[in-house]
Amino acid sequence: MKKHIQSELQRLEEKTQRRMLKNVSSSDGTWIVMNGKKMLNLASNNYLGLASDERLIEAGYQAMRTYGAGATASRLIVGNYELYTRAEEALKKWKKAEAALIFNSGYTANLGIIAALIGRDDIVFSDWLNHASIIDGIRLSGAERYRYYHNDLDHLESLLKQASPHKRKLIVTDSIFSMDGDMARLEGLVTLKKRYNAILMVDEAHSSGIYGERGEGLVHHLHLQDQVDIQMGTFSKALGSFGAYVVGEQWLIDYFINTSRSFIFTTALPPAVLGAIEKSMEIVQKEHIRRQTLQFHIGKSATHIVPIIIGSNKQTVQMSERLQEHGIAAVAIRPPTVPEGTSRIRFSLSSSLTKEELDWALERIAKVGREIGVIT
Numbered sequence: 424m425k426k427h428i429q430s431e432l433q434r435l436e437e438k439t440q441r442r443m444l445k446n447v448s449s450s451d452g453t454w455i456v457m458n459g460k461k462m463l464n465l466a467s468n469n470y471l472g473l474a475s476d477e478r479l480i481e482a483g484y485q486a487m488r489t490y491g492a493g494a495t496a497s498r499l500i501v502g503n504y505e506l507y508t509r510a511e512e513a514l515k516k517w518k519k520a521e522a523a524l525i526f527n528s529g530y531t532a533n534l535g536i537i538a539a540l541i542g543r544d545d546i547v548f549s550d551w552l553n554h555a556s557i558i559d560g561i562r563l564s565g566a567e568r569y570r571y572y573h574n575d576l577d578h579l580e581s582l583l584k585q586a587s588p589h590k591r592k593l594i595v596t597d598s599i600f601s602m603d604g605d606m607a608r609l610e611g612l613v614t615l616k617k618r619y620n621a622i623l624m625v626d627e628a629h630s631s632g633i634y635g636e637r638g639e640g641l642v643h644h645l646h647l648q649d650q651v652d653i654q655m656g657t658f659s660k661a662l663g664s665f666g667a668y669v670v671g672e673q674w675l676i677d678y679f680i681n682t683s684r685s686f687i688f689t690t691a692l693p694p695a696v697l698g699a700i701e702k703s704m705e706i707v708q709k710e711h712i713r714r715q716t717l718q719f720h721i722g723k724s725a726t727h728i729v730p731i732i733i734g735s736n737k738q739t740v741q742m743s744e745r746l747q748e749h750g751i752a753a754v755a756i757r758p759p760t761v762p763e764g765t766s767r768i769r770f771s772l773s774s775s776l777t778k779e780e781l782d783w784a785l786e787r788i789a790k791v792g793r794e795i796g797v798i799t
């Protein structure tokens with residue numbers, strides 16, 4: 424076993440695909456100290472700067488003071504603190520949904536939702552660039568899987584046409600693609616799901632807090648909330664905390680409570696996290712200025728996720744190392760996170776950055792890019 428694993432690690436090393444953990448000693452939403460060096464943080468998902476917000480910290484602290492450091496059991500045993508009830512009520516109001524359920528993380532939510540919804544006799548249609556947690560949920564479900572080319576509705580329709588009309592069908596997509604930063608064609612997906620009698624699930628991990636009048640997500644922004652069957656999202660990105668949610672009709676949520684294994688067989692979230700989640704939903708709905716500032720930073724880019732696709736692993740790692748030397752936290756994203764040959768630096772913007780900081784960073788990114796030969 425050891426020999427085999429060591430040779431696998433060696434193989435990753437040779438492909439410049441071996442990952443190493445970095446040590447973060449402080450982070451304030453804008454600046455991060457990583458491996459002892461202070462850098463402008465262009466790599467986090469803290470899109471609205473809420474992770475270090477004093478109000479979230481205080482709410483988390485108060486919840487921990489009242490209910491303890493740990494939840495002591497799963498939700499169906501004795502871990503379902505009233506904090507959950509409060510947060511889920513707030514979630515329903517925010518998303519104008521009939522029912523809501525909090526999961527421990529986005530990863531486990533996708534696993535649990537998808538594997539509960541579909542099984543061996545069903546068919547799932549999944550965008551080529553969907554997040555790994557969706558892919559793993561599909562694998563776990565054992566359903567027949569079709570991947571449609573990224574955002575290619577014609578391809579999706581041709582696959583839907585071939586599928587047996589008698590089988591249950593699920594279409595699943597990220598709303599904003601995590602590594603490319605482009606948006607799913609949600610209106611077209613709604614048309615197709617109706618035409619072929621499928622249900623549609625949208626993962627709002629990267630759009631919750633950012634799109635929609637009160638940060639409800641891209642589905643609301645496009646006024647599709649009554650036509651998307653399942654909206655899933657996370658509290659771990661723009662909402663600055665941890666955990667995930669799913670909203671939908673009551674029968675769906677009742678079913679997840681009874682059958683989602685990643686919901687049932689795990690300890691409930693720590694009270695501190697639930698306190699922070701509740702506070703972050705309150706802030707995100709009313710502090711429009713955060714969304715407006717982020718929108719201003721986005722400028723002509725598609726969204727707040729801005730990748731520079733380089734291709735080779737080596738050059739991508741080189742670029743990220745050079746950027747870090749110049750004081751910019753930018754991370755090399757390589758396979759299997761992205762397809763072979765599309766390694767990239769994934770920049771992410773945050774409302775907590777200033778224009779001056781971004782100009783400063785842009786100058787350095789252009790300089791390093793030119794030196795390495797990836798920007799002309």
Ligand code: PMP
Nearest residue numbers: 528529530554597601628657659
């Ligand atoms: N879905 C998408 C689209 C994601 O990008 C991520 C996280 N990168 C997740 C789900 C998982 O969320 P979490 O980090 O809360 O587990």
